[in-house]
Amino acid sequence: MELRHLRYFVAVAEEGSLTVAAERRLFTAQPSLSRQLRDLELEVGAQLFIRSSRGVELTPAGRAFLDHARRALQAAAEAVAAARRAARPPKPSFSVGFLTGQEVEWLRHVTHVLRPQLRDIDFRVSSDFSPDIGEAIQRGDIDLGFCRLEPHPDVIYKVIAHEPILVFLPRDHPLAACSAIDVRDIDPTSFVGYSDTPHILRGIVDRYFRDRGVAMSPAQFLDGIATGISLVASTGGVTLLPAYVEPLLPRSVVCRPLTGNAPVIEVAAGYRGDNPSPVLRFFLDHIDQLIASRAGEAVSI
Incomplete structure (x- = not known):
């Protein structure tokens, strides 16, 4: 019994058709495939398929043989892969x-x-x-x-690098018409705040607000850029994020610089x-x- 016999058997069992297995998976002639399967059945000593005009079905012996045939092919493939890995030292x-x-x-x-x-x-x-x-x-x-x-x-x-922090807001927001935005013009209740995850960004923005006497009252909180963009797009809110987020924006969201001495965040x-x-x-x-x-x-x- 050779590995090719097992490959032929598994292909026919999975396709349920000698013709389909021969033409689409094994690229061999159907008469040759039939001979290979008969040789396999002779060696096994049991009928593995029931053949009919509609295709082939596994016998009880064939179903028992199928799992073992698949494992044998998998083991052979793993043996080849192991040999190839040994022949080529792994890259660091x-x-x-x-x-x-x-x-x-x-x-x-x-x-x-x-x-x-x-x-x-x-x-x-x-x-x-x-x-x-x-x-x-x-x-x-x-x-x-x-x-x-x-x-x-x-x-x-x-x-x-030092990245500027920008204002992110819906494209149709009234402040989007501004070339630069004064943080004091942002509605405190529309501001999208920060969870504990972006703690460094939160600290920088909180200090920036305190220095300007601004107090936000966020009802929504972001934990990453994807959440922030989604909240701005879905709630009409406004938030502050690093400039690198700009290329990731959907068409419905835009960004604008802050007026004056805007905060930056380190990369x-x-x-x-x-x-x-x-x-x-x-x-x-x-x-x-x-x-x-x-x-x-x-x-x-």
Whole structure:
């Protein structure tokens, strides 16, 4: 009995037709397939199929044989995969986590810096809330994280950009006609506030409001950019978010700058100092290239 016999048997059992299995899955002639199945039945010593003009059905012996045939094919495939993995030493992995939405801004710059390394590494990308990115760096689950300055004892941060915080509001909102918005003109009850998750953004905005004697009375609270955009679009509310959110907006939502000295929020690349990854060392040696590339792009825009 050969593996091809098992493949033929499983294909016919799953298709319920010699013709369909031969033409669409096995790419062989039906008479040849029929001979292979007869040879298999002779070797097994039991009839596996009941043949009729409407197709084929499994006998009780065939149903018992099917599960074992599938497991045998799976085991053979795993054996081949294991041999190939052994023949090719695994690539070192390098994982990067982004504050959700920041991958739109920064991933292309990261891959540009790492271009000499990409062919030789297993490059992995994920996105999450900023506190979760900080924790993942601390645990060693990711090598590099783009997030806020989350307080973790073993994480080192390199500030790579300062983003302005903008006003986000519905396109048909009266304030959308303004080229810039005074925060004191925002209806306090329409403001979409922040949950505990974006705590750094919340702290910056709260200080900005206090400095200007503004008190908001939010009834809705966002925990991430997707929630914030949805709440603005669905409730007609207004909120403050970093500028990187702008490319992600639906047509119904727009953003405007704040008047005067608007607040900014830092974007940082975080990593553990004891991470021995040579790819991380290479990235850190070239991080100024990443900062300059993003800054030049921002100026040109």
